[in-house]
Amino acid sequence: MSNRPVHAETHAAPGHGPHGRPHRHHSWREHVETALHGRHPRFGRFFELFLLSTIAISSIAMGIETIPGLPLWAYSALAIMDTVFVAVFTVEYVLRIAVAENPRRYLFSFYGIIDLLSILPFYIGLFLGRSVIDLKLVRTLRLFRLLRMFKLARYTKATDRLVKAWKIVREEVIVFGAAALIVLYVCAMVIYQFEHPAQPEAFSSVLDAMWWAAITLTTVGYGDVYPVTAMGRLFTVLMLLVALGIIAIPTGLVSSALTSLRGVEAEKAKEGVADKDLT
Numbered sequence: 001m002s003n004r005p006v007h008a009e010t011h012a013a014p015g016h017g018p019h020g021r022p023h024r025h026h027s028w029r030e031h032v033e034t035a036l037h038g039r040h041p042r043f044g045r046f047f048e049l050f051l052l053s054t055i056a057i058s059s060i061a062m063g064i065e066t067i068p069g070l071p072l073w074a075y076s077a078l079a080i081m082d083t084v085f086v087a088v089f090t091v092e093y094v095l096r097i098a099v100a101e102n103p104r105r106y107l108f109s110f111y112g113i114i115d116l117l118s119i120l121p122f123y124i125g126l127f128l129g130r131s132v133i134d135l136k137l138v139r140t141l142r143l144f145r146l147l148r149m150f151k152l153a154r155y156t157k158a159t160d161r162l163v164k165a166w167k168i169v170r171e172e173v174i175v176f177g178a179a180a181l182i183v184l185y186v187c188a189m190v191i192y193q194f195e196h197p198a199q200p201e202a203f204s205s206v207l208d209a210m211w212w213a214a215i216t217l218t219t220v221g222y223g224d225v226y227p228v229t230a231m232g233r234l235f236t237v238l239m240l241l242v243a244l245g246i247i248a249i250p251t252g253l254v255s256s257a258l259t260s261l262r263g264v265e266a267e268k269a270k271e272g273v274a275d276k277d278l279t
Helices: 028-036 044-064 072-099 103-107 110-128 135-155 157-195 206-217 230-278
Strands: none
Touching (some): 028 072, 044 072, 103 110, 157 206
16 A cells, blocks of 8 residues: 555636636726726737827827828828827727726816817817808817827826826915916016106006016016116016026926925835845
8 A cells, every 4th residue: 555645636616726716807897997097918008009109190190281282192191090090089088988987087087178179179070060160160179189199198107297296386386376476467567667658659558568577587588578768677687586586496396396206206116126025
């Protein structure tokens, strides 16, 4: 009689793994949702690159169609391409609504509105026709196609960082923005008092002076309106010094928030590597 130990053979039940754990069968909604967000193990990366390429090509096509003197076949090809792009974006929009946990929340979210506005001009022109609506309205609606480029932000981590940074510093930036508007109006009032007697046409009102104050505070300086009096020029120098601070402070706030977020991500990445090494 053999003294060898007898090993009991375990047979996994159908639909179970080698340790008797049942396999989870993903629903079609889970497959579609993970693919749309680029997390699907097989199709996520492909779907993400496909949408990115479609958005980029459609944006380039919008610029090409403005070139004067294109042959008729080029306009026809661009029209066909635009139809294909709209079909792709429409399918994506419908799928995102279908798989969303809260469709209403998606519809009124930033990306939900962008997705709708990027395809809406096509269907308005298709169903109403150019003979029904004004040509200027058609051109205005076609500008909404530029919103397709905002869809690119969905697929970049940098956008998520910027959103998080904005949430961190938005109260400070809003307060500083309100203060900048007050400074803008006060500067317009002051320069109006100095320059209106010398340049009644250029500085005909405080509202006209606000244009000068805006381009001066933003350090743009188009040169179409400028002070000619001694007090006006002296005040302009003081405004330029203030303008440096107006631009630098919000930039510093956002930069500081982004730096802290990058530090947090680096720490998480190190912790993840350390956990893998331990296992």
